[in-house]
Amino acid sequence: MKYMKKMKIDIFADGADIQSIKKLDKNPLIKGFTTNPTLMRQSGIKNYLEFAKNIARVIKKKPISLEVFSDQIQEMEQQALILSKISKNFNVKIPITNSKGLSTAKLIARLSANGVVCNVTAIFTFNQIKDVMKLLPKDTKIILSIFAGRIADSGKDPEELLKKIKKYLKNYKNVKLLWASTREVFNIFQAARSGCDIITVPYGILSKFKYIGKNQTIFSLETVKMFKDDAKKAGYKI
DSSP states (O other): OOHHSOOOOEEEEEOHHHHHHHHTTTTTTEEEEEEOHHHHHHHHHOOOHHHHHHHHOOSSSOEEEEEESSSHHHHHHHHHHHHHOOOOEEEEEEEEEEEEEEHHHHHHHHHHHHOOOEEEEEEEEEEHHHHHHTSSSSSSEEEEEEEEHHHHTOHHHHHHHHHHEEEEEHTTTTTEEEEEEEEEEHHHHHHHHHOEEEEEHHHHHHHTTGGGTTOHHHHHHHHHHHHEEEHHTTTTOO
């Protein structure tokens, strides 16, 4: 873990399992938490507000991002205000557009003016960043979540975009740039060198932190042994 402590980036655990969240809250490497409706559904969450209130009772100090899910701008605003009042630690995730492509930039500006710390999510382009930031005072507290993993899935290098965004945001002192849709441990190193302030990391990838800095020769031998043992257990013959 000494490698992680040297990196200038905050790690937020991404998931919706309450027991895992409780456990991770005790880990000094974890600086916050994020979730979304998809992760909540996968975890079997039935009651959104009950889940939100449970998290608020469990996590007392670290920031938590919860997402609105309406497709109507006015209703998004109502949901955001309700969530923001549950806990002072809550940041409210607002998608950069609704499912019809309608920009939420004006909504984000209104919520920010009312003291809601927005985590703007599902950002893929530089123009989306510009559309939001041109409406906000330079001292606005806000998180901008760039879906770097999905950008990479399309064959493009997300680091180029993130570095460009970081340079553009140099005069916005309270903006946090977040690497989202993390796919592997190496993304943390990419996010750090791109200038990101935060990276969201799923539970499955958090479990791989034990490999960071591992001797590659030993790792190779362990991998070969795994293949050998699995072939033996399966009873394979050629």
